[in-house]
Amino acid sequence: MTTAKALTIAGSDSGGGAGIQADLKTFQELKVFGMSAITAVTAQNTLGVDGVYPMSLEAIEQQIECIAVDLKPDALKTGMLFNSEIIELVADKIKQYKWENLVVDPVMIAKGGANLLQKEAIDAMKKKLLPIATVLTPNIPEAEELTGLNIQNMEDRKEAAKRLSALGVSNVIIKGGHGKEKESVDLLYDGTCFSSLLAKRIPTKNTHGTGCTFSAAITAALANGYSVKDAFQLGKDFIHQAIKMDLHIGSGHGPTNHWAYQESKR
Numbered sequence: 001m002t003t004a005k006a007l008t009i010a011g012s013d014s015g016g017g018a019g020i021q022a023d024l025k026t027f028q029e030l031k032v033f034g035m036s037a038i039t040a041v042t043a044q045n046t047l048g049v050d051g052v053y054p055m056s057l058e059a060i061e062q063q064i065e066c067i068a069v070d071l072k073p074d075a076l077k078t079g080m081l082f083n084s085e086i087i088e089l090v091a092d093k094i095k096q097y098k099w100e101n102l103v104v105d106p107v108m109i110a111k112g113g114a115n116l117l118q119k120e121a122i123d124a125m126k127k128k129l130l131p132i133a134t135v136l137t138p139n140i141p142e143a144e145e146l147t148g149l150n151i152q153n154m155e156d157r158k159e160a161a162k163r164l165s166a167l168g169v170s171n172v173i174i175k176g177g178h179g180k181e182k183e184s185v186d187l188l189y190d191g192t193c194f195s196s197l198l199a200k201r202i203p204t205k206n207t208h209g210t211g212c213t214f215s216a217a218i219t220a221a222l223a224n225g226y227s228v229k230d231a232f233q234l235g236k237d238f239i240h241q242a243i244k245m246d247l248h249i250g251s252g253h254g255p256t257n258h259w260a261y262q263e264s265k266r
């Protein structure tokens with residue numbers, strides 16, 4: 001039996017609900033061997049982000065190189081990349097090693113309002129990273145920032161997905177957590193067709209790390225050989241259970257429950 005391996009290139013969340021920690025928990029639940037390259041250390045909890053400490057380019061490069069010489073990932077994702085230098089380095093390394101199945105979660109602002117990507121880095125993300133992405137998973141504010149559109153309805157989301165696809169992304173998933181509908185609707189555009197997945201919107205404030213967990217589940221599914229469409233369905237099921245069976249940890253925006261998906265199947 002061969003074990004699928006997935007890599008996350010993202011920031012560390014000391015509170016354990018988002019970033020690298022959410023990604024590795026999700027990989028583990030989906031029977032994928034998880035690896036990480038840390039781009040920044042954050043001091044945060046469910047109440048917010050108190051500190052952001054980007055790693056040196058040398059430290060990031062060395063982590064990625066160590067993985068490359070020994071542990072080729074079957075799929076990988078990016079999360080918090082913080083600045084344009086980190087984005088350029090990460091994109092160059094992914095190209096150099098010809099790694100496939102790249103999921104880009106364009107993390108910009110934490111739920112608590114802290115900036116996790118410098119404004120001036122958005123251009124580098126569009127020019128360097130998006131053209132090599134298999135799947136891009138913006139939430140609505142991120143899709144607005146990347147396209148300049150004001151997204152009010154489903155037609156606007158479709159237009160945003162088309163514009164992002166035109167930048168070279170193979171598949172765009174615009175997440176609906178920030179939408180106003182009764183259901184949380186996630187929209188996939190594969191460059192030709194649209195499809196969407198709906199789930200009842202759960203009334204909870206415990207949504208810290210939802211985007212990280214969703215994109216990590218998609219990455220794990222791609223590592224296990226799923227098609228993008230099937231990986232999208234698994235990601236949606238995984239995050240829905242994780243939000244529904246929340247853990248009530250911390251006094252702010254609590255984390256999701258990474259055990260919930262497997263428990264729901266027992």
Ligand SMILES: Nc1ncnc2c1ncn2[C@@H]1O[C@H](COP(=O)(O)OP(=O)(O)O)[C@@H](O)[C@H]1O
Nearest residue numbers: 139175176177178184200201202210211214239
């Ligand atoms: N209250 C909710 N009820 C059900 N699903 C949700 C809820 N909030 C977010 N989701 C789902 O969680 C995932 C992440 O969504 P979103 O909140 O838009 O991203 P982010 O965490 O990046 O801001 C999506 O699949 C979205 O549909």
Ligand SMILES: Cc1ncc(COP(=O)(O)O)c(N)n1
Nearest residue numbers: 011012018019110111208209
């Ligand atoms: C290191 C890191 N990466 C990503 C997020 C985004 O998660 P959220 O939008 O749920 O705060 C975060 N808060 N911290």
